[in-house]
Amino acid sequence: MAPSDDFPISRRGLLAGGAASVATAAVARPAMAEAAPSRAPASPPTAKVDFEVNGTAHSLELDTRTTLLDALREHLRLTGTKKGCDHGQCGACTVLVDGRRINSCLSLAVQHDGDRITTIEGLGQPGNLHPMQEAFVVHDGYQCGYCTPGQICSAVAVLDEIKAGIPSHVTADLSVAPAVTPRELRERMSGNICRCGAYSNIVDAIVDAAGVKA
Amino acid sequence: MKFDTPATENPIDQLKVVGKPTSRIEGPLKTSGTAPYAYERHDAVPNQAYGFIVGSAIAKGRIASIDLAEAKAAPGVLAIVTAASAGTLGKGDFNTARLLGGPEIQHYHQAIAIVVAESFEQARAAAGLVRVRYTRDKGNFDLASSLDGAIKPPAFFGTEPDSSFGDFDAAFASAPVKLDEHYTTPDHSHAMMEPHASIASWDGDKLTLWTSNQMIAWSVGDVAKTLGIPRENVRLVSPYIGGGFGGKLFVRADAILAALGAKAAGRPVKVALPRPLIANNTTHRPATIQRIRLGATPDGKLTSIGHESWSGDLKGGGPETAVGQTRLLYAAPHRMTAMRLAVLDLPEGNAMRAPGEAPGLMALEIAIDEMAEKLGMDPVAFRILNDTQVDPEKPERKFSQRQLNECLRIGADKFGWASRNPKPGLTRDGRWLVGTGVAAAFRNNLNEKSAARVRLDRAGRVIVETDMTDIGTGSYTIIAQTAAEMLGVPLDRVEVRLGDSLFPVSAGSGGQWGANSSTAGVYAACAKLRTAIAQKLGLDPAKAAFANGKVSAGGKSIALARAAADGEVVAEDMMEYGDLAQTFQQSTFGAHFVEAAVDAATGEIRLRRMLAVCAAGRILNPKAARSQVIGAMTMGAGAALMEELAVDKRFGFFVNHDLAGYEVPVHADIPSQDVIFLDEVDPTTSPMKAKGVGELGICGVAAAVANAVYHATGIRVRNYPVTLDKLIDRLPAIA
Structure with missing residues (x-):
């Protein structure tokens, strides 16, 4: 059934309408009708992937659409890595791959064959927390706790990036090594959203943990 | 216990444990990723399947037909539920729109189907194969053009939409100095980090939902009502909640559709709302258009205060109560407030952190700044001059505590x-124009009934059980502190179990009532347990002192654990309230100061x-309370500078419905923040003598920012x- 005449839809209007184009894509495809689908459903392709997570080797046969995030959360049941948006917008899924931080929702598990992955569970556990985890507890660098594993993984990697001399957008002088300053930390941590708004405490925690390391 | x-x-007044800045007791779990959130309960029940929700692609109209053939035939699909196959569903008391739409569609991204499959990838792919044909109706999506049709809404939670005191019209007309301005606040999204998520499992006709929900007892009732089953057949479990801010006060589609999907598939089903669905599928803070009129004498005394607010909601919804604080914040002999409500076909509006006061103070505290400038007065001094120590509409009714002026001065x-x-x-x-701004913060204190059960076990450990939730507020920790103080044990001897509907019904988390109310409930249960323990030990309950793991009375001192030598001692009680909240106006106050730089x-x-000074009764845990306030200041900064759900007024939806488009503050946006709590105890609120603080922190922040930007630039922006x-x-x- 077409939309009512007093509310016409044009291609231009729909494109401008952004997500509403989804509505009309469906409207414009009435022919799919009640007939059975023409092609038989195929089982989804799978692939084998071998990687190391927190020092343990894993060999998984995965639907190739599986993200690294879902491989960790759903297949290995390492649910410390969080799914906040599944679109690389929030940073809750941050893990360390070969020492570098990535959004695990933005890469497929099969891209990580042979990689060494560290998740929040691999940094430390209750009774044996990583200094960064300890610092977050002491400085109350979290509230609901959902972005926290991503913040902590990111923070650990940030200190390593600064130590390695990697500059950021706010590094004023590229000829000298960047330092652990609140300004550098705020810039480098900005891919990790905390809606509870613990930012001020998180920066305090990272500064503290950086001192512990030094 | 009745208060x-x-x-x-x-x-509690011993303050050996309560009042200390204790680190959160669940901190090691949260920082190590071992605190389990709803979607993560692999341990809860075996054989979980995955559900994926399909949202309506139109805002208003009907589903003409749905073709499920291709989706049903997709690999791994176990079941698909739509309104056509779900059977008769009710609507929860706290929902405005139905949680499963169809054939009628009430708003964009209203859930219309759940696809259940063996894997997440399969469920998501099959959901994309659901073919829907819609008949779209014209909707009303623009608040600004709907003001003429806006109606006077019925009383909302006991508050009439209009108030009047003195003779506002005459006083304003004759005021020597006047302000009459309009302000707008946009729709806001809670954007909590954890998407709404649930795992549903049926055992016969009994349903268990591991979910993410702020209000367990409300939601048990609404799940039961929606599914048409007795509430005793519903169990909710919600020990960890990845943020709520009001967005998880209510049952949402994840819970209901997980339950329907699980029934259809004959297996437990887990569902999380995809991030791009959340802004339109769930609730939001409604936009407002506000008019404020202030009249004053040349020496700065307010003679008249008028505040009107227009907002919109789906049919059957309520107003954004943006005028509430204006009835209580400043003195003036002549006053009026009014709220009007337009019917909009946008997604459902509802509570978000400090509903009413947050957008109301965004407007009022700019207006106060503007009036101070008209009068040539300092905005701090102007506020102090117009303070009131009584309810301006009922002068015989005092505030229980009111230290607004102290907050401003300090x-x-x-x-x-x-x-x-x-x-x-x-x-x-340098290149920066620099300004400072101030605003008052105000939020009423609310007390809600709250119950708890407390056990003393043979090892001398204390276990607290209540359906109270911790949404990042610190409930676990302040409840443990309360029980430790009451029973004279160290904090690490207390275990706190929350968020399970098998536990006694608490106040839940909302309206900043949680901290005082839930700890007062624990106080009541502990008081009862103290009596039981003393009696067990043969001591006089009236004289027994509990300290250092011992109970002492009449020269005798006995180890606490001895009372449980032959089995646990258990007590359960509920704190209820008399009319002290009517006798006294119980409110929380603060002052926000902001320095902004404009290129x-x-x-x-x-x-x-950013600096906040707060007076909010006893602060049960200064570390957690400070975090609540800095977090609220951060959300207030977002409201001031970036947060706005962009309305597509043609198709009726929020366009920027993810975390890339709906901007919230990130690390780089937020400077170092300071919080000062004034020393205050409020004996009228509960034996804890506390009030809430989590919403106070957001009240006024955005206006302080806007005022700072004005001071920096001389440009007054009244539209957030x-x-x-x-x-x-x-x-x-530029010079």
Whole structure:
């Protein structure tokens, strides 16, 4: 059934309408009708992937659409890595791959064959927390706790990036090594959203943990 | 226990544990990723399947037909439920729109189907194969053009939409100095980090939901009502909640559709709302248009205060109560407030952190700043001059505690307010125009009934059980502190179990009532347990002192654990309230101070300093309370500078419905923040003598930011958010 005449839809209007184009894509495809689908459903392709997570080797046969995030959360049941948006917008899924931080929702598990992955569970556990985890507890660098594993993984990697001399957008002088300053930390941590708004405490925690390391 | 006379001295006043800045007791779990959130309960029940929700692609109209053939035939699909196959569903008391739409569609992204499959990838792919044909109706999506049709809504939670005191019209007409301005606040999204998520499992006709929900008892009732089953057949489990801010006060589609999907598939089903669905599928803070009229004498006394607010909601919804604080915040003999409600076909509006006060103070506290300037007065001094110690509409009714002026004075002192150039647009720091702004914070205190069960086990450990939730507020920790104080044991001897509907019904988390109310419930249960323990030990309950793991009375001192030598001692009680909240106006107060810098060429706004001074009764845990306040200041900064759900007024939906498009503050946006709590105890609120603080922290922040931007630039922006496009063509000439 077409939309009512007093509310016409044009291609231009729909494109401008952004997500509403989804509505009309469906409207414009009435022919799919009640007939059975023409092609038989195929089982989804799978692939084998071998990687190391927190020092343990894993060999998984995965639907190739599986993200690294879902491989960790759903297949290995390492649910410390969080799914906040599944679109690389929030940073809750941050893990360390070969020492570098990535959004695990933005890469497929099969891209990580042979990689060494560290998740929040691999940094430390209750009774044996990583200094960064300890610092977050002491400085109350979290509230609901959902972005926290991503913040902590990111923070650990940030200190390593600064130590390695990697500059950021706010590094004023590229000829000298960047330092652990609140300004550098705020810039480098900005891919990790905390809606509870613990930012001020998180920066305090990272500064503290950086001192512990030094 | 009934609390109907002001509290006298009690064991909490020892403050050996309560009032200390204790780190959160669940901190090691949260920081190590071992605190389990709803979607993560692989341990809860075996054989979980995955559900994926399909949202309506139109805002208003009907589903003409749904073709499920291709989706049903997709690999791994176990079941698909739509309104056509779900059977008769009710609607929860706290929902405005139905949680499963169809054939009628009430708003964009209203859930219309759940696809259940063996894997997440399969469920998502099959959901994309659901073919829907819609008949779209014209909807009403624009608040500004709907004001004429806006109606006077019925009383909302006991509050009439209109108030009047004295003769506002005459007083305003004759006022020597007047302000009459309109302000707008946009729709806001809670955007909590954890998407709404649930795992549903049926055992016969009994349903268990591991979910993410702030209000367990409300939601048990609404799940039962929606599914048409007895509430005793519903169990909710919600020990960890990845943020709520009001967005998880209610049952949402994840819970109901997980339950329907699980029934259809004959297996447990887990569902999380995809991030791009959340803004339109769930609730939001409604936009407002506000008119404020202030009349004053030349020496700065307010003679008349008028505040009107228009907002919209789906049919059957309620107003954004943006005028509430204006009835209580400043003195003036002549006053009026009014709320009007338009029917909009946008997604459902509902509570978000400090509903009413947050957008109301965004407007009022700019207006106060403007009036101070008209009068040539300092905005701190102007507020102090117009303070009231009584309910302005009922002068015989006093505030239980009101330290707004102290908050303003102390804040001004700490912030260095005295050195401020009163003229705007004159303070430069290199390329930056620098300004400071102030705003008052106000939020009422609410007490809600709350129950708890407390056990003493043979090992001398104390276990607290209540369906209270911890949404990041610190409930676990302050409840443990309360029980430790009451029973004289160290904090690590207390275990706190929350968020399970098998536990006694608590106040839940909302309206900043959670901290005081839930700990008061624990106080009541502990008081009962103290009596039981003393009796077990043969001591006089009236004289027994509980300290250092011992109970002492009449010269005898016995180890606490001895009372449980032959089995656990258990007590359960509920705190209820008399009419002290009617006798006294119980409110929380604060003052926000902000320094902002505006790029003289580009209009880019950067926050440099933020300070909040709060007076909110006893602070049960200064570390957690401070975090609540800085977090609220951060959300207030978002409201000031970036947060706005963009409405597509043709198709009726929020366009920027993910975390890339709906901007919230990130690390780089937020400077170092300071919080000062004034020393205050409020014996009228509960034996804890506490009040809430989690919503107070957001109240007024955005206006303080807007006022700072005005002071920096001389440009008054009355339409939030204050973004550089509203400054760029009016910035002072660059010298």
